[in-house]
Amino acid sequence: MLDIVVLAAGKGTRMRSDLPKVLHPVGGRSLVQHVIDSARALGSDRILLVVGHGADQVEAQVAADDIRCVAQTEQLGTGHAVLQALPHFRDDATVLVLYGDVPLTRPETLQQLVEAVSDDTMGLLTVDLPKPDGYGRIVRDSDGQVEAIVEHKDATDEQRRITEINTGILAAKAGHLQKWLPSLSNDNAQGEYYLTDIIAMARRDGLSIHVAQPAAPQEVEGINNRQQQAALERYYQRCQADALMVEGVTLLDPARFDCRGRLTAGRDVVIDVNCLFEGEVMLEDGVTLEPNCYLKDCVIGAGTVIKANSVIEGAQVASRCAIGPFARLRPGTQLADGARVGNFVEIKKACIGEGSKVNHLSYIGDSKVGKQVNVGAGTITCNYDGVNKFVTEIGDNVFVGSNTALVAPVKLGQNVTVGAGSVITRDIADDELAVGRGRQRNIQGWQRPVKKAP
CATH class of the missing domain: 2.160.10.10 (Hexapeptide repeat proteins)
Incomplete structure (x- = not known):
């Protein structure tokens, strides 16, 4: 049983548009529609769409029997967004968290995460970037196991040298999320409730983190401005x-x-x-x-x-x-x-x-x-x-x-x-x-009009 949460509440200020960011197109489909189509390809019959800015527009465009829209009236971080969907999780479901502005993640990539989830394991999608500035870093222990994710603004200089970054896409059992999400804190540089903090909670509770990576980094690229939209359009x-x-x-x-x-x-x-x-x-x-x-x-x-x-x-x-x-x-x-x-x-x-x-x-x-x-x-x-x-x-x-x-x-x-x-x-x-035309007349001696002198 698979419940999928799609986070689609952001305004997208850098798009400089009256249209909600997730409704901007790539390849003739809105960003969020790409994500929904991938969710459906995984066989989920419950897609929870967390909406906020431009909620009416977003809901009208994606309305379908398998989609439930959940309001996030205040944008207080990714952890807070998933928390709004928590009451709709089925107790025995695997929950996959996706992002409405990350349109090109292939179903095959997501399937790796879903299949890895168990009572003892959760799935995390990461990617290696040569220039990881601004992204949360994947911190591993001496055995190479993921132990935490540290956001860029909270990271030490040593942690900022890590090139493996968090994509935000993860999967876990609903029961674990029901325990972890209400325990999130906003004691960080952003003052937000980070979904990524559940990684440390999972390790504390003895779970292993199964890591998967996409075939290409563009699969996990989000769109925040027109330049990124154009670049992802050409890749698509x-x-x-x-x-x-x-x-x-x-x-x-x-x-x-x-x-x-x-x-x-x-x-x-x-x-x-x-x-x-x-x-x-x-x-x-x-x-x-x-x-x-x-x-x-x-x-x-x-x-x-x-x-x-x-x-x-x-x-x-x-x-x-x-x-x-x-x-x-x-x-x-x-x-x-x-x-x-x-x-x-x-x-x-x-x-x-x-x-x-x-x-x-x-x-x-x-x-x-x-x-x-x-x-x-x-x-x-x-x-x-x-x-x-x-x-x-x-x-x-x-x-x-x-x-x-x-x-x-x-x-x-x-x-x-x-x-x-x-x-x-x-x-x-x-x-x-x-033949249906007027009879032709030829007039001899016709004087063509000439211009009169001014």
Whole structure:
């Protein structure tokens, strides 16, 4: 049985923001959401979130059946924060303490601590840093066993030379914490109740301290300012980039890759620089993305090429399509196999049939477009009357001339041809030619206006 406490009450003054620190993002998720996701990965069904500054905002964002929020009305230290959660511990549980501003600790690292906990052992996560200034030092006895943690401000000069530092992440039996936490004192340089003081209490009571360390120090880095947030963002993105490359994805520059959701990619996918992914994105085998593309909540079929500076959101794209450059696919768009959407084309809530082309400077919205249709440059579907949306239906093998307005609701049958510059307001039957434009007049002897002298 595992109870997890997440400390998320701090204001984060150095962030210089009205947003509570733990709600600032890394990789498109708030810091505290990363921590909650790791807690859930450990299989815990009780997550106790200690909130204080901006409690209403924090609670609203993380609300879930497995989360209980506990108020810390005064921020009197980490020991005091965990003490607020004490009444919610199950007597026979193992308790793991995490921090809402330390987002990237892997579940595998935390599992080491949880598995080490027994009636005779507690777990402590430490890390070695070349410059440990400001951190609590791990003090060991002559046998190398942890006997205490000394905060930097309370440490002697000799203790400050220790490079192994406390991360604050620890695990212990609930029964032990119920004994130790009420005994904490604030007799220290900070005047706070340090959670770290329970290490000395554990040793006094004959417990051993099982020490684990993360695979990388960034796993236990907290965020206190914008610089640290930016540094951890780049580390997070590089980890995602490395994982994709292990799976066979080509990233032309891994340092210029950003995923703020979940990206699934097949074999032989190529992603050029400055592409951004949000939500749930799937790239099937052989997809190519040129530079500066934005994809959100979409599926891209095998062999599709997305050219530079294109935006795709909420769309389903089949295989062997060509999109862009400078194309925008909005939510509800569906492209069938081999469809082409070219430069400065916007598609919204429309189905584009197999092999059909909308290549230039067009808007197609609320439409059903058949197979092998060619839509000329400057074509728009007039789908909105200011109040309601209407559908345009275009049959197979239709040719729509350039600079055409299709005023919905309207239906074009199969093999229809629409003359360039037409405004189409009525249905067109199969195989018909439709021309809907004013008659041209050529006026001889026309005198072009000239500027009058001032």
